[in-house]
Amino acid sequence: MKPESYVSSGSEAEHQYISYRRSTALWKGTLCLLFLLLCVTLLWIIYDEYAGQLETLYYFIAAILGMWLIGPLFFMFLFRATASSTVLLSWNDEGVHTRKQTILWNEIRKIELASPAFSKWILSASPMIALYLKDGSRRHIQTDHLFTKKERRRAIVLLQETLRKKQQQDT
Template identity: 70%
Template structure:
């Protein structure tokens, strides 16, 4: 089993398990397949008038809510390496962004309930910068609550150490 927080030779990183992205993505795929089957039943004329309304609403809502999750998990499954963020003594790296520790004021975990389009919003690490802006690091539902809290504690502790060293 892969640990969410690992050390590497020149820093640390928060990793996710590809197996988590695979099983969650597979579950989303099955649900999307069910939505397509509902639409096929309508197109094929096997549904009665009232069923047509229910099936079409269920299929459209299912695709609307689950479709983005499927593509998010698929993108995380194919990403190499399986790292949410990494850091060393100088900065945090989130994808292509690199933020020096000296610019970060605090780190928190935010868990928005829903986006404005009713889509599922994943928990994220929020880096509050000294210039008043924020940088968000999406976790894409790939870490458990325990893993999120462990990673947050480690990030906060590292930030504190970096602030004391300067």
């Protein structure tokens, strides 16, 4: 499928939105589940005493680290795959709508793609759309690793163009 089907928009008067493919969340969640099963298998090998002393240490560390790093991703993809709506964010003439809030266009200063970094618990943070507000604060919209680089870039460009149009209308 083309990326255009994942970043959807209608005419200016309609509600525009950016959505992800549920199948992406499903296959990435399945990969995480397989990796978690591998971690459980390593712990089972230790429990049944099939591993030597040195292997036991390696297997235990690998299993715990694997669960620590991949476990949250599995639940994130599971949540996205089973969510009732695949819309990440939407907007209309009023503002940008996320699951939690609405941000008015006249409050937004700029929109950028924030690069991922590790969290304080050394967990993977997904790329996010950053809305910089005129009061100096920021709102982040997580993309949860559900878009390719090209799809993320298209979404940012679409939002930035819409913001520019709204700012020109206000002046």
